[in-house]
Amino acid sequence: MGVAFGAAGLDPALGVAGALTLLFGIGIQNVPEGMAVSLPLVREGMSRRKAFFIGQLSGLVEPVAAVAGALLTSLALSLLPWALGFAAGTMIFVTVEEVIPEAHASGNGDAATLGVIIGFVGMMCLDVLFS
Numbered sequence: 001m002g003v004a005f006g007a008a009g010l011d012p013a014l015g016v017a018g019a020l021t022l023l024f025g026i027g028i029q030n031v032p033e034g035m036a037v038s039l040p041l042v043r044e045g046m047s048r049r050k051a052f053f054i055g056q057l058s059g060l061v062e063p064v065a066a067v068a069g070a071l072l073t074s075l076a077l078s079l080l081p082w083a084l085g086f087a088a089g090t091m092i093f094v095t096v097e098e099v100i101p102e103a104h105a106s107g108n109g110d111a112a113t114l115g116v117i118i119g120f121v122g123m124m125c126l127d128v129l130f131s
Helices: 002-010 016-043 048-058 061-073 077-105 109-130
Strands: none
Touching (some): 002 016, 016 109
């Protein structure tokens, strides 16, 4: 997120709209991520308030990393396409290698596939909306 905004700040042609799309996409993704941290804690007996707080702490690294990414972008603008491509490939690899097989092994393959489709369509809609 920080890299996208940093690049847009250095070169407006790179697009603030793309950075905003990424911002909204990550914001939407943070809801189930926080739940994935908090709900198992509640199931194990932790209070809802404390589990919610720990879920929030798990996302605290994102704003810090976003600021660092925005600052570092000015140093490595020519490497930006390669770095973003590598990051996207890493996320796809982790999803295909870890998340999808685990969902299928647990008997939730249909729900996982539907979630991937909804997420993909949602991001494409945001991309079209902000482009």
